[in-house]
Amino acid sequence: MQLSGKIALVTGATTGIGRATAERFIEDGVTALIITGQDQARLKTARAELAEHGVPVTAICWRADTPTDSVALAERVMAEHGRLDVVFANAGVTWPAPLGQIEAEAAQAQFMVNVIGPLLLVQALSPLFSEGSSVILNTSCLNVLGMPGMAVYSATKAALRSVARTLSVELGTRGIRINSVAPGPIETPIYSKLGMSEADFAEMGQGIIAQVPAGRFDKSSEIAAAVAFLASDGSSYMRGAEMPVDGGWSSL
């Protein structure tokens, strides 16, 4: 199994892509799994369900916009595991706002959750990384596309891709690899958090599918498969790369 012997952390593993990746990491043989979420009830349920597979699962409440949470998380992982081999910094938010409706505070908050939070987390965890560790950041294919209403969100994801490149150089001397996965559209709870009506959401979905060469939404499991590869030693020559998993949306 491609992840056997590895200790892995997945942020935002209560739902969506993070949850699917946590399941995939277990299938691929991780020795121990640490998951985060911010909602205590969802976190408890996710931990209990994942632990049914027989792998030790630690659930930690972590908020990307609270820097002390990253320090506390790193201290706990150090105390309980002593090292970390894989990090999937997945947690993020999508708060669309078209030009005319962009507010500074909300834009800064989105940058905090999607960029600064993951960066401070990797910083806090970096002393724990073993040689050959792999860190994967979850960006988005929208960081190279122009989608109305997504100026701030897409910019956060472009910034995160840049973070992967800089950290690749800073941590590369220790044999630590940082890459990104750039998903296309996936039907996860993130859309129900947009505050759209079902009819508006269905219309938006059809509009997106019409632009995606694969002619459908991604599945969370398809992102999880790519992340598992980036986490594994099979991707040992990949550094600072962004892997699009978007049905060809960004490239065809």
Ligand SMILES: NC(=O)c1ccc[n+]([C@@H]2O[C@H](COP(=O)([O-])OP(=O)(O)OC[C@H]3O[C@@H](n4cnc5c(N)ncnc54)[C@H](OP(=O)(O)O)[C@@H]3O)[C@@H](O)[C@H]2O)c1
């Ligand atoms: N869905 C897509 O089409 C798509 C496409 C490209 C990229 N992405 C990216 O994929 C990642 C996961 O998205 P998803 O679609 O799987 O969404 P999701 O189902 O809404 O999951 C988001 C996860 O992040 C956690 N989270 C949200 N805000 C957080 C915060 N401030 N601090 C810490 N954790 C927080 C949530 O925890 P709680 O449940 O506890 O709130 C949840 O576990 C995001 O970075 C998103 O930008 C998604």
